[in-house]
Amino acid sequence: EYTYTETLTLPSACNDWQFSASIYARNPAITTINTPGTDAIWIYATLNNLDYPKNSTPTFKNKPVPFICANQAFIYNHGAIDPEGDQLSYSLITPMDAIASNTCNSNGTVTYLGGYSAQQPILSAPPVSIDPVTGDVFMNPTQQETSVMAVLVEEYKNGVLSGSVVRDIQIVVEV
Numbered sequence: 001e002y003t004y005t006e007t008l009t010l011p012s013a014c015n016d017w018q019f020s021a022s023i024y025a026r027n028p029a030i031t032t033i034n035t036p037g038t039d040a041i042w043i044y045a046t047l048n049n050l051d052y053p054k055n056s057t058p059t060f061k062n063k064p065v066p067f068i069c070a071n072q073a074f075i076y077n078h079g080a081i082d083p084e085g086d087q088l089s090y091s092l093i094t095p096m097d098a099i100a101s102n103t104c105n106s107n108g109t110v111t112y113l114g115g116y117s118a119q120q121p122i123l124s125a126p127p128v129s130i131d132p133v134t135g136d137v138f139m140n141p142t143q144q145e146t147s148v149m150a151v152l153v154e155e156y157k158n159g160v161l162s163g164s165v166v167r168d169i170q171i172v173v174e175v
Contacts, residue, residue: 001064004043015050022098026110027170032121032147033095034111042098043150045165052162056083058153064169071175073140078151078167080135086155086162090135092128094118095150095168110148121149122171141173 004021021043028037045057061079068074080088094109095118112121120128124139128149131138135153149171154164 002041010049013050013053015048017047017049018044019047020044024098026097026148027146029146030148030170031145032113032116034113036110036148039110040098041168042096043166043168044096045163047163048161051160052157055086055155055157055162057163057165058082058086058088058155060167064167065171067172067174068139068141069175070141070144070173073138076137076139078135078153080153082155084157086157087159088135089154089156090130090132091152091154092118092121092130092137093150093152093166095148096166116147118150121147122173143173144175145173147171147173 002023010017022040024040026036026039026041030036033039047055049055058080061081062077065076082088097108097110115123122128122139122145123142125142126140128137128139130136148168150166150168152164152166155162
């Protein structure tokens with residue numbers, strides 16, 4: 001688990017700040033994406049401090065999923081809490097991979113092997129799903145594998161997007 005924390009004073013108000021971090025530490029044992037050992041983990045958070053100058057991104061109170069058992073239904077909740085009580089919305093997105101130049105707009109995504117995707121990062125019956133309101137991820141893995149998934153958490157103030165944060169999680173399914 002990597003935790004990134006920083007308090008910043010921004011030089012000006014802007015509605016499209018993006019903060020990111022990357023590290024070449026993706027596990028080469030991941031079995032569901034191409035070239036896992038050479039892909040970087042790249043996460044980001046966004047902030048609209050033009051309209052919301054004193055905003056904080058949600059924090060995650062629950063640890064990333066360590067291990068899941070095959071053929072057992074599993075529900076995972078991130079425990080995301082927003083300091084200002086903003087409305088949160090959750091979705092599965094393709095995990096990001098930083099390209100060598102590491103600039104904000106120079107990134108890509110991991111490439112899943114056939115049969116896997118951002119919405120189906122593991123083989124599951126019924127398919128993996130996420131509740132967009134609670135953030136609960138439902139899965140019932142059908143085989144041993146190691147995968148990766150990313151969850152985008154967007155925060156809204158009075159229906160207006162004020163920021164977002166991405167969480168990248170490795171999933172290990174054991175028999």
